[in-house]
Amino acid sequence: MNRKNLFTAAALLTGLFVSSYAHAFVFWTCNGNKIVWSDPFTMVPNTFSVPPGGQRDASVNNAINSWVGVIGMMDMVSKSSTVTIGNTVTTGDGQNDVAVAPRANIGGNNGLTLMIHSLCFLSSSWGEADVFAASDLNFGPVKQDTLVSNSGRSTFMHEFGHAHGLDHDQKFNNMRVPQPRPVVGGPNETVDVLPDDAAGGRFLYPSGNPEVNLFASAQRLNGATDTILMNHTGSITSCSGGGGTVTLNSTVGNNGTVNVTQTERWWVSTDPNAFSGGFLIFQWNNSTFNANTVLTRQVTFKMPALPVGTYFLFHGVDVFHQVSESREDDNNVREGLIINVINC
């Protein structure tokens, strides 16, 4: 079956809106003025607990790089070339530390950020931030097609949001409590700054530069219960002859500052890492995602004929590279759904 025939078979039946929101980030003020750092701040790693080259170090690097990677926001945080080597971290010394501590040492929390600020009169600013994550977390990469509640990578991303001056906010974002938090798709790092987080960063530290970036996610915000859920889990069965109807939740985020119109695709493959394509099952031309939003839609279409096998389901945005994005490797996600194609 060629692509043209496939598109004809995969007729769109419905495109049902599931959830959407614009930014709603929360930050602290003093006398109505936002509390921010007056200058960029440098984090000093405690190499006793965050040794170079380890998973914890990778988690810290990811959080710093992700926040710095927000275009339209000044580069506020960096990693110091100096380190501390002891088994304690001190707050109130004017040095911003990042470390991993036993959970009991940080009040049972996944993460904790101790922030020193100038006392509030007419205005206030941050003067120190010491960031901690609990040692019993998993600091490895987060799989895009699962929900995890013990991610050290997610914890550092969240705590660095606090370090910039963002408060909790229950959206499809990293500043929500508690885990699980949503992640982006793709073959590389899945824990990234999300639209609401990015909007908050741009508001606190605006540079005015535009950013273009879409991502696909295997998660969605269930607005009815204020929880992050998988778009899909488990498996379904489809006939090799095709024709069956499938309804999918599909999430796309725009963490840039520009509305983007592009082409989406859904495809399946027996390879769990087929981010660059497999058997195309549906294409949606010219869908638009507004800046700083996350949209989950329910899409229903007919399955095409496929060889018998066990397939992973993928969803991709900007599949024809119609727009140049700040990050291109988060466009294609492996959903948490297995499709078993049987001979019928």
Next chain:
Amino acid sequence: MSLQKNASARRRLQMKGLLLTVTLLAAGSRGAQADTQRAVLTPPDALAGTAAIVEGNVKGFTYTFDPAAGPRTIATLSDVTTDFGSYRDTTLQVATLGGPINEKQGLFIPELPRLTDDTRYLIFLNNITWFFSPVVENYVFRIELNANGTEVLIAPTGHAVVGLSSAGLVFTPDPVVDTHVDFLTPTAKLPLIGTTSNELATAMPKTTFLAIVQRLLATTPLQGEFSPVPDSTRVWNVIGTVQEPLRSASH
């Protein structure tokens, strides 16, 4: 044979790392001293760490500073009643780490629950030696009346509670309280959002919440005593860290 040798060598290396960790932690400062706190993922986890569940009205705040206990924001609650557990006083002081350090600087810890003036709360009080906050995780709920005159609960995120089970809490889709804090008035009562009447109408009555808690207590009974003062063996500005396990560090 060589594989066994390699495995043994790795185990010896890991054991050396473990011993080094234990030694360094034992030699650490008071800040490295651990208490018994653990992750709270579900309501039964919270109940396992709870000595008492109480209600009270915040009547005022004081700020203290102690070289060891650090800056504390102390909320004083009056008319305290105990729903479950062994708390017997009619007043309660919730001493949370954070507040003015000196005339120029303050400490703020975003993860800790914040109480506000002239507000009634339902609070789960720790049964462990605590240091940061006497509240179990974020199990502190603002009590508000909905349009029907029914008491309902609002979580620190600003969302009202609509469900409770052993699996977790369920909240309203949108916040019913504007959680934005201005440091000029850090303890000011947070305003209800204008459009919350419908949301509060769907919220779970406090009495229902407590009835479910009572059922959960059948399998996870409250235990221990609440201590109103923070762990005296710790120092506020020193936190002990811990080495990365060799297996993780090598990846």
